[in-house]
Amino acid sequence: MPANKAQMGEISIKINIADRIYPLRIATEEEEVIRRAAKLINDRMKEFQDNYAVRDKQDLLSMCVLHYATATLKADDSSKQEDKEVAKKVHQLDELLSGFFS
Template identity: 80%
Template sequence: MGEISIKINIADRVYPLRVNMEEEEVIRRAAKIINDRIKEYQDNYAVRDKQDLLSMCVLHYATATLKAEKKRVDEDTEVADKVYQLDQMLDNFFSK
C-alpha cells in the first residue's frame, strides 16, 4: 500500500507525518495513548511543563518496553529449557 500524509497531535503540538496506510491506525492510537498518559500526569501531579510531562511519559513507556522485553526473554529461556529437558527424556527413552 502507499504512503499517506497525516497530522498527529501530541502534547498540544501538531506533527505532520508520512506513513504507510496500514500503520495509520496504530500511530493514531499511540498518539491517543500518549496524550491520555500526559493528561493523567497533569491531573495527578503538580507538573505543568509539557517537556516534563513528555519526559515522564517516555520514561513510563521505555520502562514498560524493557519489562516486556525481559519477560519475553525469560519466557523464551524457560521454553528452551523445557524443550531441552524433553529432548533429554526422549533420548533416554529411545536409547534403551
C-alpha cells in the same frame, strides 16, 4: 523501474501530541497503531498533569517517555525470561525423547 514509496501504500497523516501537530508519512497499515500511540501519550500526559500538578509540557513528555521506556524494558526482560523457560523445557523434552528412543 521500482515504484516510489507513495505508490506502495504510504499515506500522509497529522498527529497531535502535546498540542503540537506532527505531519508524518507512514505505511497505510501503520495508521491505526500510530494514532492509538498518540492517544496513549496524550492520555498519559493528562493523567500525569492531573495527578502531579505538572504543567510544563516538556516535563510531561519526559515523564511519558520514562513510563513507556520502563514498560518496554520490563516487557523485554519478561520476554527473555519466558524464552529461557521455553528453551529449558524444549531441552528437557529433547533429553526425555532421546532417552526414550535410545
